[in-house]
Amino acid sequence: MQVWHSEEDIPSELGRTVVTMGIFDGVHKGHRAVLAKTVAEAKARGVMSVALTFDPHPATVHNPDSPIHLVATLGDRLDRLAAAGIDATFVQHYTLEYAQASPREFVANQLVGQLHAEAIVVGQDARFGKGNVGDGDMLRALGSKLGFSVYLVSDVGDDAGHRWSSTRVRELLSMGDVSGAAMVLGRPHRIRGEVVHGFQRGRELGFPTANLTGDNLGEVPADGVYAGWLVRRVPASSAAEYLPAAISVGTNPQFDGVERTVEAHVLGRSDLNLYGESVAIDFIERLRPMFSFGSLDELLVQMDEDLRGTAEVLGVPTAGRVDPKKIKAI
Template sequence: MRVWRAPEDVPADLGRTVVTIGVFDGVHRGHRAVLAETVRQARQGDLTSVALTFDPHPVLVHRAAPIRLVTTLADRIDRLAAAGIDAVYVQEYTFDYARATPREFVEDQLVARFHAAAVVVGEDVRFGYRNSGDGAELERLGRRAGVHVTLVPDRSAPEGRRWSSTWIRELLASGDVAGAARVLGRSHRIRGQVVHGFRRGREIGFPTANLTGDGLGEVPADGVYAGWLVRSVPGSKAAEYLPAAISVGTNPHFEGTERTVEVHALGRSDLNLYGESIAVDFVEYLRPMLSFESLDGLLRQMDEDLRVTAEILGVPTAGRVDPAAVTAT
């Protein structure tokens, strides 16, 4: 899949396209209905499917409101590629860009830049200056420009709530990663670079890969989870999935103050992940973060966490590793 970040990246001989528009944060079930229709129309017409997405999130520009994206931009692009999109245009979202009228947006970007023959969007689409354009306006402008417009109806859960990024954030804020996976259609993922921690885990038989700071994606509520540590296989596009127990929080037993994500790959003492970019998939919430009266109490609970994690993930049970066998430096 091609990724464009500036007008000059778009090839002059692009040809006609089918364009879809949105932040696509999370690329959840609702988004995938729009993407599937975009890809279907493009393939049917032998056209190029293009996803126009935005970075940073418009909310960060217009409201300066704190919002954590469900997925990182890199994972968003990967998910768009997995949906079958041929090219992604990452539009830098600025106040100047947001001043374009709906007509300017259609004529200057969709038609002049992307040569759109068709546009596929959700029925709740808003675009142009102060979100003054809606689906009806897009259809009107499309007819004027010779662009066919498809408004895809919202997709909802059986209980009636619309699939949305907002819903996912609510579920993650409560630690309900299984519920978030239901809306996403897959496990929730964060991504970051492994950094050095206090090395307490390796000293007691639970070495961890530590992630911290902004830019990871939406980190679920504090607690312990079952999931997967996902790393790239060197020299390949393949990924290696390692069953893992995941701790999110400040580590109250050791009176920590910095919120971190600590990932223990079950039974592995041979991993040296410092400086490596990894992904973490959350499968199920196990328990809250706790402070124990003794180290033995903590260790007994961590042993149980490993047992339950293995059971949930359907992998062999693994106990603590020998601290002397840990190879990370």
């Protein structure tokens, strides 16, 4: 998939296209219905399929004091747009100045003028232009005047009436319901970050962990202990390695922690050296909330149970604590 960040990146020989637009945060099932229609229509017409997305998130630009935590990083978003079959994605740098374009200016200048749209595919809830006053009906009216076709894709959701959306994913993650979030996403929820040095308390107890911190990991679920996978690139290879992990999210109240971190213990491994690596964490199921215990022995008993629970959820062999003397690094 081609990725364009400015008009200069767009090939000069670009022909007509089928365009879809949106933030596509998480690229959930609702997004994929729109993307599938975009790709199918482009193939039927023999033209390129193009997605217009925005970075940073418009809500963060308009309300900087209440920034949106993205469900997925921009890199993962682009990977998933490519996996959906999109031929090219234009990443529009979103600013307050850019947001001043009227609906007609936005459609005529960017979608039709810059991206050469002969057809536009959006969800039925799409909004665009200054103040988000543009909608599906306005898009159809503009299509009649400017000469492009419009396809509105109906909302999709679950049997309980919840519409699949990035907002819904965030709601579920805020409750620790990572399996519910996976139903909307169509895959496990993933965060990504660089492994950094922690306090190394876990390795002293036989539970070495890969520690991730920072504000750019993606949407971190509610505090608790989870079963999941640590995903890393195999050194000197493009292949991905999935390692079963017990994942702790929180401030570590047992040791009066303050900073919220994500710590992943790979079951049974004492030989990993992950410092400085960019890894992903896939959350599969929440095992329990985060709380402190009356003694270190009580904590260790619960951590042993967490390892058993993780192995059961993931369908892998059970592994106990590792020998602290054999831990190389993590």
